[in-house]
Amino acid sequence: MSTNSSSANAPVTPVDLWRNLNKARRAFADMRExxxxxxxxxKEEIARDGTTRLYRYKPLVEYKxxxxxxxxxxxxxxxxxxxxxxxxxxxxxxxxxxxxxxxIDWGHPREVDRNIDLEDYIxxxxxxxxxxxxxxxxxxxxxxxxxxxxxxxxxxxxxxxxDKVNTVVSMVAPFDCHANAGDEQVDRGLIHFWAxxxxxxxxxxxxDNLGTMDGDAMAQAFGLMTPASTMLKYGxxxxxxxxxxxxxxxxxxxxxxxxxxxxHTAASFRQWIKDFYIDNKLVNGEFRLGDxxxxxxxxxxxxxxxxxxxxxxxxxxxxxxxKDVIGSDDYSELSFPGGHIGIFVGKRAQxxxxxxxxxxxxxxxx
Amino acid sequence: MFQHDSHNAxxxxxxxxxxxxxxxxxxFAGFPYRAGRADSxxxxxxxxxxxVLTGPGRGGAVSDQMEKWSxxxxxxxxxxxxxGEFWTRALETTVSAQTSWRDALSNTASQMMAAATGLNxxxxxxxxxxxxSPGLVAIQSLFPLGHDFLQLSAECxxxxxxxxxxATASLRxxxxxxxxxxxANNEFTKAASTFRGRSGSEQDVKEIYAIWTxxxxxxxxxxxxxxxxxxxxxxxxxxxxxxxxARSKIMRRVADALEVPDRKEMNETYExxxxxxxxxxxxxxxQRTLRAQLAGAATIQAGEAE
Numbered sequence: 001m002s003t004n005s006s007s008a009n010a011p012v013t014p015v016d017l018w019r020n021l022n023k024a025r026r027a028f029a030d031m032r033e034x035x036x037x038x039x040x041x042x043k044e045e046i047a048r049d050g051t052t053r054l055y056r057y058k059p060l061v062e063y064k065x066x067x068x069x070x071x072x073x074x075x076x077x078x079x080x081x082x083x084x085x086x087x088x089x090x091x092x093x094x095x096x097x098x099x100x101x102x103x104i105d106w107g108h109p110r111e112v113d114r115n116i117d118l119e120d121y122i123x124x125x126x127x128x129x130x131x132x133x134x135x136x137x138x139x140x141x142x143x144x145x146x147x148x149x150x151x152x153x154x155x156x157x158x159x160x161x162x163d164k165v166n167t168v169v170s171m172v173a174p175f176d177c178h179a180n181a182g183d184e185q186v187d188r189g190l191i192h193f194w195a196x197x198x199x200x201x202x203x204x205x206x207x208d209n210l211g212t213m214d215g216d217a218m219a220q221a222f223g224l225m226t227p228a229s230t231m232l233k234y235g236x237x238x239x240x241x242x243x244x245x246x247x248x249x250x251x252x253x254x255x256x257x258x259x260x261x262x263x264h265t266a267a268s269f270r271q272w273i274k275d276f277y278i279d280n281k282l283v284n285g286e287f288r289l290g291d292x293x294x295x296x297x298x299x300x301x302x303x304x305x306x307x308x309x310x311x312x313x314x315x316x317x318x319x320x321x322x323k324d325v326i327g328s329d330d331y332s333e334l335s336f337p338g339g340h341i342g343i344f345v346g347k348r349a350q351x352x353x354x355x356x357x358x359x360x361x362x363x364x365x366x
Numbered sequence: 367m368f369q370h371d372s373h374n375a376x377x378x379x380x381x382x383x384x385x386x387x388x389x390x391x392x393x394f395a396g397f398p399y400r401a402g403r404a405d406s407x408x409x410x411x412x413x414x415x416x417x418v419l420t421g422p423g424r425g426g427a428v429s430d431q432m433e434k435w436s437x438x439x440x441x442x443x444x445x446x447x448x449x450g451e452f453w454t455r456a457l458e459t460t461v462s463a464q465t466s467w468r469d470a471l472s473n474t475a476s477q478m479m480a481a482a483t484g485l486n487x488x489x490x491x492x493x494x495x496x497x498x499s500p501g502l503v504a505i506q507s508l509f510p511l512g513h514d515f516l517q518l519s520a521e522c523x524x525x526x527x528x529x530x531x532x533a534t535a536s537l538r539x540x541x542x543x544x545x546x547x548x549x550a551n552n553e554f555t556k557a558a559s560t561f562r563g564r565s566g567s568e569q570d571v572k573e574i575y576a577i578w579t580x581x582x583x584x585x586x587x588x589x590x591x592x593x594x595x596x597x598x599x600x601x602x603x604x605x606x607x608x609x610x611x612a613r614s615k616i617m618r619r620v621a622d623a624l625e626v627p628d629r630k631e632m633n634e635t636y637e638x639x640x641x642x643x644x645x646x647x648x649x650x651x652x653q654r655t656l657r658a659q660l661a662g663a664a665t666i667q668a669g670e671a672e
Contacts, residue, residue: 050643114633115640124647131654186587197596202603209610211633224590228550228582232575 024242035245036252039080041092043103047132050116051107054129057095064098065365067166068133069143071103072126072150075264075272076218079103081257082147082344085250090344093354099361102133108262114212117267118275119289122153123160130157130164141166141301143361147344148172148314149272152282155322156289159298167364168299169357171306172340174314176283176321177276188315190225195277203278207270215261225312254345283325297327304360306334306343306353313340332360518619525612531605539598546589550582557581 043055056068071091073079082103083091094101104125109116133142143166146154151173158165178196180189207213223230241247264272281287287294303326307319316335323331336343336353343349557577563570589595614629621628627635 049647111632112636112639115637120640120644124644128647128651131651186584186591190587190590193591193596194599197600198603202600202607205607205611206603209607209614211629225587226583227586227590228579232579 020242024238027242027245027248031248031252035249036256038085038253038256039078039083040086041083041089041095046102046136047129049125049128051109051113052125053105053107054132055103055105057091057101057103059100060092060095061098063100065100065143065362066137067139067141067143067365068100068102068137069094069145069361070126070130070133070154071101071145071147072153073104073106073147074149075106075121075268076149076215076261078257078260078262079105080260081341084257084345085253088250088345088347088350090349090354093350094358097355097358097362099358100137102129104129106262108215109212109265110263111212114266116265118153118271121268122156123289123292126153126157127161130161134164139166140164143167143169143365145169145357145361146171146173148174148340152276155296155299155303155326156282156287156294158301158303159294159296160289160292162298162300165299165301167302167304167361169304169306169361170319170322172308172311172314172319172343173305173322174276174318175325176280176318178280179317179321180315183315183317187226188312189318191221191313192277192315192318194221195273198273198278200274200278203270203273207266211266213264213266213269215263218264219258219261222313283321285325295327296322296325299327301328302330302332302364303328304332304334304357306336306357308338308340308343309335310338311340311343330364334360518616521612521615521619525609525616528605528609528612532602532609535598535602535605539595539602542589542592542595542598546586550585553581553585554578 042058044058045053046056047054071079071082073082083089086092091101091103106121106125130142130144134140141164144154144158146152146169148171151168151170152175154165154168155170155173155175158168174192177192180192183189238251241251275281275287279286282294282296285293285295303322305319305322307314307316309316311319320333323333334353334356336349338346338349343353554577557580558574561570561574561577563573618628618630621631
C-alpha cells in the first residue's frame with residue numbers, strides 16, 4: 001500500500017488510505033480483457049470428444065525428444081493454470097526446452113454429462129487421445145504428465161496399458177488419501193478430513209439428489225481451507241498492487257483461473273470421493289475401472305513423482321505414498337518448496353522445476 | 367312452495383324446489399335457458415311454459431317441460447366440468463336414495479373418483495368425515511386425473527420437516543464456527559495489544575495483518591478439523607440430502623401432473639445417452655484397429671508382390 005509520504009515508516013492517515021483505495025479502484029476499472037488473458041501459448045485443436053478437446057502446442061524451438069508429452073490437469077480446475085501467463089507457464093517452459101506438448105482440456109461438463117465416470121475419463125478420453133498422438137507422431141508410446149487428479153489418471157492408465165506409456169510424471173497427486181491421518185499440522189489435508197467424516201451412503205445421497213457438482217461450490221470448499229487469509233484477500237492488500245499494473249495483471253489472471261471452476265460430473269465425483277477419499281482403494285489395490293483392476297505394480301515405465309513441500313491440498317506424505325506401491329524400477333521423486341499451485345506457477349518453479357522435469361523426460365525419450 | 371317428503375332425510379325435495387324457483391323466475395323475470403318464445407298466434411309473446419300450462423290440449427306437457435328443464439340443468443352442471451357432475455350426481459343420489467346429504471356426497475365422490483382416477487375411496491371418505499377440509503376435497507376433485515393432492519400435501523409437510531432438520535444442523539455448524547471466530551478474535555486482540563508499531567506507518571498496518579493471519583488461521587483451521595465440526599458437517603450434509611430428496615418427490619408429482627419428465631426420468635435418459643456414447647467409442651476403436659490391421663496386411667502384400 002503506497003502512500004503519499006516519502007517514507008514507508010511515515011504515518012498513514014485516513015486520507016492517504018482513501019486515496020490509495022481510489023487508486024486501486026481506478027486501476028481495476030482501467031483493466032481491459034486482453035490485459036488479463038490466460039493460456040495464450042499458441043496451440044491447435046487436434047481432436048474432440050463431447051466437451052473435451054485435445055490440443056497440440058505449436059513448437060517454439062526444435063524438438064529435443066521424439067516422443068511427445070500429454071498433459072492432463074485435474075477435473076476440479078482448468079488446465080489453463082499450467083499456462084497462466086508467458087512468464088509463468090509450465091507449458092511454455094517445456095516447449096522452450098524442446099518438448100512436443102499436447103494437453104487435454106476437460107471442458108465444462110453439463111448435466112447431460114452427469115454419468116461420465118472415471119472409466120470414461122481414463123479408459124475413454126485419455127486412451128483415445130493417447131492413440132491419436134501415437135498415430136500422429138508415429139510412436140508406440142507417449143510421455144504422460146499429470147497434475148493432481150491428472151497425475152492419478154495417468155498413473156492408472158499406465159498400469160492398464162503399459163505398452164502405450166513411455167514415462168509418467170505425476171505432480172502433486174494425492175495417491176494415498178489416508179496417509180495424513182495422524183498429521184498434527186492443522187492446515188494440511190483438510191479436504192481429506194472433511195471427506196473422511198462422511199459415509200459412502202452420504203455421498204450417494206448427495207450425488208443422487210444434487211447431480212453434477214457445481215464448480216462454485218467446490219471453489220467455496222477450497223476457500224474455506226484458509227478462512228482468515230481469504231477474508232483479507234480482497235481488502236487492503238489490493239492497494240499494495242494499485243501502483244503496479246504488472247502485479248495487478250498477475251493477480252487478476254490468477255483470479256480469472258480461480259473463478260473458472262468446471263462442474264464435476266456426478267458419477268466421477270461419487271467415485272472420486274468414495275473410492276479415494278473414503279475407501280482409499282488405489283493404494284490398497286482395490287480400485288477398479290469397469291471390470292479391470294488397477295494394479296500399480298503393472299506400471300513398469302520410469303516414474304517421476306513431484307510434490308510441493310508446503311502443499312496443504314495434497315500433503316507430501318499422501319503424494320509420496322506412490323513409492324511403496326508402484327512397480328517401476330526407475331522411480332524418482334522431486335520435491336519443491338511451494339504449495340499445490342505455486343510449484344508450477346511460482347517464479348522459482350519457472351527457473352528450477354521445469355528444467356528438471358524436461359531434462360528427466362528428454363533423457364528417457366530418445 | 368316446498369314439498370315435504372317425510373321419507374326424505376333432508377326434509378325437503380331439492381330438485382322439486384329447484385323447479386319451483388325456476389318456474390317462478392320464468393313467470394316474473396324470464397327464463398335465461400329458454401331457446402325462444404313461442405308465438406301464441408294473437409301477436410302477443412308468451413312463454414312456452416305458460417303455453418304448456420295454459421294451452422289447450424296439452425295434456426302431459428307439464429311433465430315434458432319439467433323434463434326439458436331438468437335436462438337443461440343437468441347439461442349446465444355437466445358443462446361446469448367434473449365438479450358440476452359431482453354435484454349433479456350427489457343431488458340425484460340424495461333424492462333417489464333418500465340418504466343424508468353427507469353420505470350422498472361421500473358415496474358419490476368415492477364412486478366417481480374411484481372410477482375416474484383410481485384414488486383411494488377410504489381416503490376420500492375419511493376426508494369427508496372431517497379429517498380433511500372440504501376445501502381440500504373440492505380441490506382434489508378438480509385435480510387432473512390420477513393425481514393425489516392429498517398426498518402432495520403430505521409431501522409438502524415432509525419437505526418442511528426436512529428443512530427444519532437443515533436449519534437445526536446449520537445452527538449447530540454456525541455455533542461451532544462462531545465460537546471459533548470469537549476465540550480467533552480474542553487471540554488476535556491479545557497479540558495485537560502487545561504490538562508496538564511506529565505510530566501508524568504503512569509497515570505497521572501490514573504487520574497487524576500478519577498478526578491476524580498468524581493467530582486466527584490456526585485456530586479456525588483447528589475448528590474445521592475438530593471432531594465436533596466434522597460431525598456437525600456430516601449432519602448438515604445428510605440433512606441437506608434428505609431435504610433435496612423430499613423436494614424431488616414434490617417436483618415429481620408436479621411433473622406427473624403436468625406430464626413433463628421429472629429429474630429421475632431425465633437422469634435415465636442421460637444414462638442411456640452415456641451408454642450410447644460408450645458404445646460408439648468402442649465401435650470407433652474397433653474400426654481403428656481393423657483399419658490398422660488392414661493397412662498392415664496391405665503393406666505385407668505389397669512387400670510380397672515386390
